[in-house]
Amino acid sequence: xxxxxxxxxxxxxxxxxxxxxxxxxxxxxxxxxxxxxxxxxxxxxxxxxxxxxxxxxxxxxxxxxxxxxxxxxxxxxxxxxxxxxxxxxxxxxxxxxxxxxxxxxxxxxxxxxxxxxxxxxxxxxxxxxxxxxxxxxxxxxxxxxxxxxxxxxxxxxxxxxxxxxxxxxxxxxxxxxxxxxxxxxxxxxxxxxxxxxxxxxxxxxxxxxxxxxxxxxxxxxxxxxxxxxxxxxxxxxxxxxxxxxxxxx
Ligand code: AMP
Numbered sequence: 215x216x217x218x219x220x221x222x223x224x225x226x227x228x229x230x231x232x233x234x235x236x237x238x239x240x241x242x243x244x245x246x247x248x249x250x251x252x253x254x255x256x257x258x259x260x261x262x263x264x265x266x267x268x269x270x271x272x273x274x275x276x277x278x279x280x281x282x283x284x285x286x287x288x289x290x291x292x293x294x295x296x297x298x299x300x301x302x303x304x305x306x307x308x309x310x311x312x313x314x315x316x317x318x319x320x321x322x323x324x325x326x327x328x329x330x331x332x333x334x335x336x337x338x339x340x341x342x343x344x345x346x347x348x349x350x351x352x353x354x355x356x357x358x359x360x361x362x363x364x365x366x367x368x369x370x371x372x373x374x375x376x377x378x379x380x381x382x383x384x385x386x387x388x389x390x391x392x393x394x395x396x397x398x399x400x401x402x403x404x405x406x407x408x409x410x411x412x413x414x415x416x417x418x419x420x421x422x423x424x425x426x427x428x429x430x431x432x433x434x435x436x437x438x439x440x441x442x443x444x445x446x447x448x449x450x451x452x453x454x455x456x457x458x459x460x461x462x463x
Contacts, residue, residue: 215362215384216271217260218324219294220315221253223278223285224335233436240335240434249285252330254292256390258397259360260328261293268362271295273322277314279303283413290408291400297411298322302418304425308336312344313423319349324385326367331356331389342389352382358393 225231226246234241249257263269274289274297276282286297300314319327332339346353358377359370362384371378372391400408418425446452457463 215263215269215326216273216322216324217263217269218315218319218322218327219253219257219260219272219274219289220311220327220329220341221257221274221276221285221289222250222311222330222333222335223247223276223282224250224333227251227334233434237433237435238431247281247284249288250330250333250335252332252334252390252392254397255392255394256328256330256388257289257292257294258395259388259390261398262395263362264293273298273324275300275315275318277302277306277311277418286413287405287408288400290411290413291405292398293404295411297413298416299413300416300418300421302425304418305427306418306425307427307429308338308340309344309428310418310423310425311341312348314418314421315341315345316348317421317423319345326384327387329387329389331391342387346387349385349387351385351387353387353389354380354382355389356391357388358391360388360394 226248231240260272272294274294277300329342354369356372357369361368
């Protein structure tokens, strides 16, 4: 069984994003970038499936600038066997990414595609769903547990207020949630070994897929600054303030 894992290069989750002065987006110049945290979880799961003997090959794919090579090197160091980078310097929306991934699936013929449930930069939560639709495959989204057996994936999904367990026939698309596993750090020897693993490069235009945006960002705003707190003397004063000042009681 072959697993394709989609990994996106995004602004590092520890960085506090700064909104550009013209309000058109987030400042990315000289900002630390990393693998989207949900994609680390997707990759970890694929590597675990390989280690357990249920998968034979793990291929990491990224769509983005040349610098996304770094993200793919990390994926190789964590345990992917090889990587594919589809380069574009344009901002690329989920539908275009899904189309690229569909083209990669058509040539690679994996049994499953693992993705994060969302990219922390655009928070779209769309790519996996769109990919499943384009492929005509089943999908299991927001996975917090995965069991692969007899050509099926048994997936526990995090849904509002509880958990839902479904069985989906392979081939299928899986998008992963936070609690599926705890991703490992790449060890130094594996980082060294990853340097020799192959990264195949393609361009977006080779796939004949347009990066033309369908959405226009009208405005990006910083969240409102948090107001300073006040100290209260006792419970009675707290209740009074919650009732009259905050209006929450
Ligand atoms: P989104 O729909 O943008 O929230 O992204 C959901 C998931 O799709 C991410 O966690 C990645 O696994 C995958 N994905 C989105 N954009 C890209 C990209 N440019 N390259 C590779 N994978 C991506």
